[in-house]
Amino acid sequence: MKFFDRDKEIKEILSILELEPNRINFIYGPINCGKTTLIKHIVENELNKDEYVVFYINLREHFISRYDDFIKVLFDIKEESKLKTFLSAFLKDIPNNLYGIPIPKNILNEYLKGEDTKDIFAYISNFLEEINKKKKKPVLIIDELQKIGDLKINGYLIYELFNFFVDLTKEKHLCHVLCLSSDSLFIEKIYNEAMLEGRCRYILVDDFDKETALKFMDFLAEDILGRKLSNEDKELIYSYVGGKIVDIILVIEELRIKELKTILEELLTEKTNKIMYLLYDIKEEDENFYNKIMNALKLFKNSYEVAYGQISKRIVEFLVKKNILFLNPQKGTLKPQSYLIWNAIKRLLK
Ligand SMILES: Nc1ncnc2c1ncn2[C@@H]1O[C@H](COP(=O)(O)OP(=O)(O)OP(=O)(O)O)[C@@H](O)[C@H]1O
Known part of the structure; x- marks a missing residue:
């Protein structure tokens, strides 16, 4: 699928990366709005490869329940045993795109013997400093950061990580840090x-606005169906x-084999049923809680977006x-996570 639009968000993120790193950047938005796709597009097509070195770490793909799991995900483990030779080989020909911080296996194993992040973070800091000396700008991207939100080792790991990120950005200006999350409770x-x-800094990546959505439909109809869609x-x-x-893509793809009204009604019926079954379960368990949920949902009857304070925290x-x-x-x-959910x-x- 060809990448579409996001000019405003691309401009904003590139303008941040042009400056000296000074803040942790949180990129957030509703589910499936295209955060990962946007960041991957920027890394692959918009960043000057001579200028930036990107470390993209996606926590979604990993099962993380312990400290070791998380630390291993941060790194790209190499067999080389001597740090000096390993570093000089790496710095001679720095790749632009990596999926972890390179580290010799024996060094990582040493660090993993204790449960102290101090040495590990010092290693990463030194590593990034060496990259800076080569006049390259490191960019650390962590996708689905909320996956370690509840992980505890001598307190919450996430706080240690944030301290480290503040050190890398605001204090030492060594590395851009971009954290992606679709968990809005975590972001809050x-x-x-x-x-x-x-x-x-917080950067919202939202679903397309109406004008862009209609243009996206034109683009997909040409690409997938080889024809135009009527305005109606x-x-x-x-x-x-x-x-x-994702919903627009699904509709246009289905148009190859089904009628538009059928596709849309099927989608809405499925979504409505899913929410209905969830509500049935709640009603069965706790009628009082169910009534509160229904009162909250009623606020969306005539509005797509409501003030946060109108609904209780629970x-x-x-x-x-x-x-x-x-x-x-x-x-x-x-607001509802999608228009389809709003309609449901x-x-x-x-
Ligand atoms: N700008 C775009 N142009 C074309 N297709 C896109 C674009 N953005 C997203 N998509 C499509 O939408 C799908 C969902 O996007 P993506 O996985 O990036 O969303 P996300 O916000 O990272 O999701 P999650 O809520 O799971 O974190 C992608 O598989 C991709 O096919």
């Missing part, structure tokens, strides 16, 4: 975390799935965890 926690105040069809698609990229947490609502801590608002909520409330 960070947003309100005193130790991170003034040390972070595009408006109809938007009224069901809004600017959610209900917000539940609906966000179940991927029904998306919380925007910067704006202090809540409205259908359930009828």
Whole structure:
């Protein structure tokens, strides 16, 4: 699939990377809005390869339940045993794109004997310093950071990591740090975390707005169907799935074999049923909680976005965890995770 648009977000992220690293950057947005695709596009097509060295670490692909698991994910483990020879070989011909910080196996094993991140973070810092000396700018990207949000070793690992990131950015200006997450409860926690105040920047990647969504439909229709869609069809698609990229792709792909109205009704019925079954389960378990959930959902009957304070924290947490609502801590608002979910909520409330 060819990459589409995101000019504004690309410009914003490139303008951050042009400057000296000074903050931790959090890239957040609703589920499946295209955060990973955007970052991969920037790394592969927009960054000057002579200037940047990117370390892309995706926690989604890994099972992380212990300290060792996390540390291993950070690194690209090499067989070489002598640090000096290993480093000079690496610095002679630095690749632009890596999936972990290179480290000799024996050194990593030494570090893993204790549960102290101090030596490990010192190793990474020194490594990044060497890259800086070669006039290259390192960029550390951590995708799905919330996966280690609850991991504890002598306190929460995430706080140690944030301290380290502050050191790399605000203190030493050694490395750009981009953290991606679609868990808006996690982002909200960070947003309100005193130790991170003034040390972070938040970049929202949202679903496409209406104008872009309609253009995306034109682009896909040409690409997948080899024909144009009528304005009425595009408006109809938007009224069901809004600017959610994955949903628009699905609709256009299905158009090869099904009628538009059938596709849209099937999608909405499926989503409505899923939420309905969830609500049935809650009602069975706790009728009082169910009533509170229904009252919260009623707020969305006539509005796509509502102020955060209108719904109690416990209900917000539940609906966000179940991927029904998306919380925007910067704006202090809540909205359904997608237009399709919004339509499903409205259908359930009828
Ligand atoms: N700008 C784009 N142009 C074309 N297709 C896109 C674009 N952005 C996203 N997509 C498509 O949408 C799908 C979902 O995007 P992606 O996985 O990047 O979302 P995400 O926000 O990282 O998801 P998650 O909520 O799981 O973190 C991708 O597989 C890709 O095919």
